[in-house]
Amino acid sequence: MKFLIEITVNSMKNIKRLGLFIASVTAFGAFANSPYNIDTSDFIKPSELMVSNEQCSNPVSPASKLIAVYEIAKSANSSNRLEQKLQVTLIRNGNEVAHQYPQTGITESWQLNQAKQIKSTRFFDLHERAIEYQPGEKVHGKTESDWSYRNQLISDSLLKKFTTTNVTNEGCNRIETKQFSDNRLSMDVTWFSELHLVSSFIIKEKDSPRILESWSLKSLTLSNKQITPFFKSRYAYYATDYADIGDDHTDPFLTKMMNLGFIEHGASGFYDTQGNPMSGDSTKNNSHTH
Numbered sequence: 001m002k003f004l005i006e007i008t009v010n011s012m013k014n015i016k017r018l019g020l021f022i023a024s025v026t027a028f029g030a031f032a033n034s035p036y037n038i039d040t041s042d043f044i045k046p047s048e049l050m051v052s053n054e055q056c057s058n059p060v061s062p063a064s065k066l067i068a069v070y071e072i073a074k075s076a077n078s079s080n081r082l083e084q085k086l087q088v089t090l091i092r093n094g095n096e097v098a099h100q101y102p103q104t105g106i107t108e109s110w111q112l113n114q115a116k117q118i119k120s121t122r123f124f125d126l127h128e129r130a131i132e133y134q135p136g137e138k139v140h141g142k143t144e145s146d147w148s149y150r151n152q153l154i155s156d157s158l159l160k161k162f163t164t165t166n167v168t169n170e171g172c173n174r175i176e177t178k179q180f181s182d183n184r185l186s187m188d189v190t191w192f193s194e195l196h197l198v199s200s201f202i203i204k205e206k207d208s209p210r211i212l213e214s215w216s217l218k219s220l221t222l223s224n225k226q227i228t229p230f231f232k233s234r235y236a237y238y239a240t241d242y243a244d245i246g247d248d249h250t251d252p253f254l255t256k257m258m259n260l261g262f263i264e265h266g267a268s269g270f271y272d273t274q275g276n277p278m279s280g281d282s283t284k285n286n287s288h289t290h
Contacts, residue, residue, distance in 0.1 A: 037102055038089055038226060040069055043219035046199050056172035063195045064094050065227055068220040074213045090153060093227045097151045107234060110150045118144035123234045129253055130239040137242060152196050162189060181206060
């Protein structure tokens with residue numbers, strides 16, 4: 001389990017990088033009131049979630065179409081106070097899923113095809129541009145291969161390493177509390193098992209109340225009324241295939257994004273099969289393997 005310790009420490013560094021990632025796009029314009037944002041006015045809190053038996057027995061599972069808003073926070077170097085709060089919105093639409101980062105105006109999307117291959121796209125919402133990555137295409141030596149990692153924000157393989165310590169509710173509203181610990185850290189996950197949805201994820205120092213990192217589900221909806229427009233608007237952007245980027249030296253947008261590092265890496269996801277954290281920068285230390 002040594003890799004979990006090392007990767008969790010790396011995740012602290014990656015949140016710092018994410019802060020720089022966010023700061024570097026502030027000159028592009030405020031995104032807080034952008035029409036590209038999800039309207040959460042009619043969303044519910046996790047504690048208010050009630051999935052009916054009818055919804056649960058529907059051939060189109062409520063887990064396949066939903067929107068969930070998360071808040072991420074980490075502690076200061078020697079403080080119990082959580083800071084650097086960021087937002088990630090998870091949007092599921094059957095065999096496609098997106099992670100929206102409102103602070104940067106960037107949305108990342110993945111599509112699972114019939115051959116179980118994953119195609120990824122990065123949308124630059126403020127510019128109505130997109131970069132497409134074909135299935136099997138390597139970026140920094142990495143290819144997309146774990147659908148559960150993108151669809152759930154935590155992979156099935158990592159979940160199997162946790163022990164279920166408590167269960168509340170039954171059937172479609174089942175909530176499982178899971179825990180993993182070693183000689184340095186403890187990790188706790190609260191999991192809506194029928195929705196395959198993280199409610200909370202907390203990393204603490206072992207035998208200490210100090211929280212190092214926290215992910216919290218703030219609100220969600222099982223309604224699909226915003227989902228189709230969300231994806232439709234982004235697929236209308238002007239798209240460039242990743243393989244063609246090096247051939248175009250005349251596009252100022254691509255040049256700017258490449259110089260800022262947005263084409264090949266950035267904030268993305270939660271934890272994959274190996275426990276790798278949310279930033280694509282993890283490929284630089286060779287810790288990112290599916």
